[in-house]
Amino acid sequence: MSVTLKINGETRTLDADPESPLLWALRDELGMTGTKFGCGIAACGACTVHWDGVAIRSCQTLVGDLDGAEITTIEGINTKAAEAVQTAWNELDVPQCGYCQSGQIMAATALLAETPKPTDEDIDAAMDGNVCRCATYARIRKAIHLASDKMEG
Amino acid sequence: MLHLLQKPLEAAQPSRRSFLKISAGTIGGLVLAMNLPRAAQAAAGDGELVQPFVHIRPDNTVIVLSKHLDKGQGTATGLATLVADELDASREQVSAEFAPSNPQVYANTLFGVQGTGGSTAMANSFMQYRQAGAAAKAMIVAAAAKDWDVPAGEISVSNGVVSHASGKSATLGELAGLAAAEDVPAEPVLKTPDQWVYIGKSFPRVDVKNKTVGAPNTYTMDFQLDGLLIATVARAPRFGGKVKSFDATEAKKIPGVVNVLQIPNGVAVVAKSTWPAIKGRELLEIEWDDSAAETRSSDVMMAELKDMTTKPGLKVREDGDIDAALEASARVIEEDFDFPFLAHGAMEPLDVAISFDGENAELWLGSQIQTIDHNVAATVLGIPFEKVKINTLWAGGSFGRRAQADAHPVVEATTLAKAMRADGMDAAPVKIVWTREDDMAGGYYRPMSAHKVKVGLDENNNVTAFKYTIAAKSIIKGTPFEQMLMKDGVDHNMTEGAHDTTYAFPMMNMDQAFQETQVPVLWWRSVGHTHTAYVMETMIDRLAKEAGKDPVAYRLEMLKDDPRKVAVLKLAAEKAGWDTPPADGRYRGVAVHKSFGSYVAEIVEISFRDDDTVKVEKVIAAVDCGTPINPDNIIAQVEGGIGYGLGAILRNQVTLTDGVVEETNFDTYEPIRMSDMPEIEVHIVASNEAPTGIGEPGTPPIGPAVANAIAAAKGNWVTSLPLAKNGLV
Ligand code: FES
Numbered sequence: 001m002s003v004t005l006k007i008n009g010e011t012r013t014l015d016a017d018p019e020s021p022l023l024w025a026l027r028d029e030l031g032m033t034g035t036k037f038g039c040g041i042a043a044c045g046a047c048t049v050h051w052d053g054v055a056i057r058s059c060q061t062l063v064g065d066l067d068g069a070e071i072t073t074i075e076g077i078n079t080k081a082a083e084a085v086q087t088a089w090n091e092l093d094v095p096q097c098g099y100c101q102s103g104q105i106m107a108a109t110a111l112l113a114e115t116p117k118p119t120d121e122d123i124d125a126a127m128d129g130n131v132c133r134c135a136t137y138a139r140i141r142k143a144i145h146l147a148s149d150k151m152e153g
Numbered sequence: 154m155l156h157l158l159q160k161p162l163e164a165a166q167p168s169r170r171s172f173l174k175i176s177a178g179t180i181g182g183l184v185l186a187m188n189l190p191r192a193a194q195a196a197a198g199d200g201e202l203v204q205p206f207v208h209i210r211p212d213n214t215v216i217v218l219s220k221h222l223d224k225g226q227g228t229a230t231g232l233a234t235l236v237a238d239e240l241d242a243s244r245e246q247v248s249a250e251f252a253p254s255n256p257q258v259y260a261n262t263l264f265g266v267q268g269t270g271g272s273t274a275m276a277n278s279f280m281q282y283r284q285a286g287a288a289a290k291a292m293i294v295a296a297a298a299k300d301w302d303v304p305a306g307e308i309s310v311s312n313g314v315v316s317h318a319s320g321k322s323a324t325l326g327e328l329a330g331l332a333a334a335e336d337v338p339a340e341p342v343l344k345t346p347d348q349w350v351y352i353g354k355s356f357p358r359v360d361v362k363n364k365t366v367g368a369p370n371t372y373t374m375d376f377q378l379d380g381l382l383i384a385t386v387a388r389a390p391r392f393g394g395k396v397k398s399f400d401a402t403e404a405k406k407i408p409g410v411v412n413v414l415q416i417p418n419g420v421a422v423v424a425k426s427t428w429p430a431i432k433g434r435e436l437l438e439i440e441w442d443d444s445a446a447e448t449r450s451s452d453v454m455m456a457e458l459k460d461m462t463t464k465p466g467l468k469v470r471e472d473g474d475i476d477a478a479l480e481a482s483a484r485v486i487e488e489d490f491d492f493p494f495l496a497h498g499a500m501e502p503l504d505v506a507i508s509f510d511g512e513n514a515e516l517w518l519g520s521q522i523q524t525i526d527h528n529v530a531a532t533v534l535g536i537p538f539e540k541v542k543i544n545t546l547w548a549g550g551s552f553g554r555r556a557q558a559d560a561h562p563v564v565e566a567t568t569l570a571k572a573m574r575a576d577g578m579d580a581a582p583v584k585i586v587w588t589r590e591d592d593m594a595g596g597y598y599r600p601m602s603a604h605k606v607k608v609g610l611d612e613n614n615n616v617t618a619f620k621y622t623i624a625a626k627s628i629i630k631g632t633p634f635e636q637m638l639m640k641d642g643v644d645h646n647m648t649e650g651a652h653d654t655t656y657a658f659p660m661m662n663m664d665q666a667f668q669e670t671q672v673p674v675l676w677w678r679s680v681g682h683t684h685t686a687y688v689m690e691t692m693i694d695r696l697a698k699e700a701g702k703d704p705v706a707y708r709l710e711m712l713k714d715d716p717r718k719v720a721v722l723k724l725a726a727e728k729a730g731w732d733t734p735p736a737d738g739r740y741r742g743v744a745v746h747k748s749f750g751s752y753v754a755e756i757v758e759i760s761f762r763d764d765d766t767v768k769v770e771k772v773i774a775a776v777d778c779g780t781p782i783n784p785d786n787i788i789a790q791v792e793g794g795i796g797y798g799l800g801a802i803l804r805n806q807v808t809l810t811d812g813v814v815e816e817t818n819f820d821t822y823e824p825i826r827m828s829d830m831p832e833i834e835v836h837i838v839a840s841n842e843a844p845t846g847i848g849e850p851g852t853p854p855i856g857p858a859v860a861n862a863i864a865a866a867k868g869n870w871v872t873s874l875p876l877a878k879n880g881l882v
Pocket residue numbers: 036037038039040041042043044045046047048057058059060
């Protein structure tokens with residue numbers, strides 16, 4: 001079956017098993033490996049991408065459901081929020097091993113697009129699904145606040 | 154000296170015991186294609202300075218070659234900092250790459266082979282990488298002196314610019330080619346600490362940019378190569394199980410599956426991409442032979458461990474007749490502790506890529522002990538050492554998981570590559586991908602352990618004798634590390650942090666007993682300290698209470714001969730405001746521990762939610778890891794080490810039912826998450842001592858500090874982990 005969708009603004013046609021998760025289509029069919037595999041069961045957030053601007057888990061999103069969808073991955077984010085997030089992540093040296101950070105950045109960007117001045121509770125709620133085994137959470141929190149300031153400035 | 158495996162592993166039956174021991178001295182003889190500076194220099198392009206630890210390119214980039222794996226702990230940045238400082242390079246021009254596998258040039262000087270672990274990266278590289286930077290700078294200066302016809306002593310280098318009072322100036326890159334013709338100084342002059350420009354200040358991480366844009370080919374999981382196939386392996390559900398028979402008919406029907414092959418430790422499904430490799434494996438029908446497998450449940454194994462602690466074991470420390478001393482005491486406090494198996498749960502599951510054409514092999518992986526991986530690959534493939542190339546890639550965490558003595562992922566990848574060739578799949582490169590379930594149910598856990606402590610007290614509640622017995626499976630016994638790390642049959646890794654305590658007990662005896670099981674065990678961030686610190690620091694709190702003393706004051710009294718521990722404890726207490734009581738509903742706990750040469754004190758503040766579960770609100774840490782090379786990275790590692798340890802004591806355990814692992818993914822092995830993470834403050838003690846480790850030392854104190862805070866609220870100490878088992882999470 002073939003599915004036509006937009007990925008990072010480009011129209012792509014995927015010739016894939018409709019039951020195949022978007023995660024593997026991105027990584028293996030399109031060679032876009034910025035989106036990570038962490039658990040495969042929607043328990044870690046490493047595979048987070050945006051579907052029409054909303055953060056979703058690509059390991060649990062089936063290609064067959066995506067006809068006409070607009071997907072954004074870490075390779076394609078370029079909004080004001082995304083730029084602020086990436087800059088803040090660099091300024092605070094957030095990543096350690098870095099493997100979770102694509103997902104963290106996608107989740108944080110979606111949060112700030114929706115809630116430009118998040119409280120700590122907003123951050124807990126939006127980010128709790130994104131595991132970081134290096135436990136960089138303290139810096140992620142700081143970086144989200146910093147990105148929020150940058151967006152204002 | 155570490156001894157390594159060399160004898161051909163029977164490819165069909167790799168066993169840890171079949172490793173022939175050769176000394177590290179012999180390894181050199183194997184390395185024909187050694188990266189001799191001169192040879193490498195001759196092979197380099199024009200205009201480049203090529204040294205073993207640093208390359209300076211004509212485009213003015215400075216590449217530091219990290220002999221250590223960076224799995225998040227910041228080592229590549231640390232090594233870059235050392236070179237950049239002595240070289241006086243600018244921050245912007247410096248980046249890091251992983252060094253090739255070559256034990257003669259890139260050995261960890263504390264191990265004798267190339268490898269990373271035990272928080273040794275900075276300790277063993279501090280002089281070596283500074284010397285490399287200083288030597289390169291001396292060569293640059295000598296070249297400039299000749300070129301400009303001025304005395305070398307009048308030339309200065311700052312922020313990547315070489316200059317002379319006459320107005321002459323050049324970049325490092327412009328002089329690199331000329332510098333390559335200069336002699337390498339045998340003993341380059343190093344800066345004095347007051348001349349450092351980056352060490353002890355800050356140096357931004359060299360890997361952050363790539364890790365915030367999802368850059369390709371950073372991790373093995375993302376590694377791409379033309380025609381690369383993906384394999385999953387169905388491994389025995391019980392440790393030590395073997396394939397009896399299998400039927401791959403249905404698996405082979407999945408489009409994209411190209412082959413199904415039996416290998417020594419399971420059945421491999423080889424596919425064009427990952428999804429069919431995962432789907433195909435689900436459809437395999439395999440009958441397993443469990444005759445030699447571990448079929449016990451973990452509670453049965455724990456009962457055995459507890460029983461072992463009631464009997465005399467191997468003597469680890471023996472100050473005197475402890476039973477007589479306990480007998481003579483006014484009273485004896487006895488306590489039993491138990492700790493579960495823990496999985497490392499690194500964010501990137503295990504993975505290895507290999508390309509093998511029958512004569513040459515190339516591997517790509519987050520290689521933590523390159524010399525072992527390299528030797529094992531050559532041995533299994535039956536080709537010479539120099540025909541194997543190991544490419545180290547950034548690893549998405551390790552926490553000990555990638556530092557295996559048996560290189561089992563490499564054994565698996567090489568046996569698969571051989572099986573594929575034997576089946577006519579010539580030179581097809583393949584990557585074995587572990588799913589989260591494979592990684593978590595795959596063993597190599599922090600050993601489960603049982604501990605028994607008996608402390609004798611006199612009439613005034615002073616300690617008279619401290620008797621401590623640990624039972625667990627040894628991480629070292631039966632591995633190539635045994636020779637180096639075990640003495641007289643005793644595994645000191647199991648008891649580190651306890652047998653060497655600096656608490657002033659008049660008498661301490663320590664015993665250990667080894668459990669035999671097929672469940673493979675491995676070091677887990679901070680190794681023995683993960684359990685000994687918990688036992689020692691909760692017992693000390695308890696003894697303070699018996700003596701009617703404040704926990705900090707009691708420790709200071711008992712640590713008289715350990716000034717560095719005293720200093721971190723005092724600093725943490727001061728920063729946490731220990732002398733003033735916490736706010737209503739808040740409780741404090743303290744712990745201080747030395748591991749890997751570094752001292753860490755942590756003071757936590759907890760509260761209880763409405764359902765009486767614990768919330769860790771705040772952690773104040775004080776750290777002495779010798780000369781702080783990169784303070785911001787020290788802070789990051791302590792933050793992460795606290796989070797990692799806290800997650801484990803809150804909720805984590807791996808249990809077995811009839812030998813089968815119950816917790817196989819992050820839904821049942823619930824990792825620490827954003828809302829669990831306390832506020833953390835890290836204070837670093839100023840020091841001129843040699844730098845010591847920081848990847849692990851933040852982890853041991855957090856568990857006991859939280860337990861002590863719970864005891865401050867409830868009056869008793871948790872002795873069976875995780876806290877979730879006690880209704881506290
Ligand atoms: S890989 Fe999708 S949530 Fe973990």
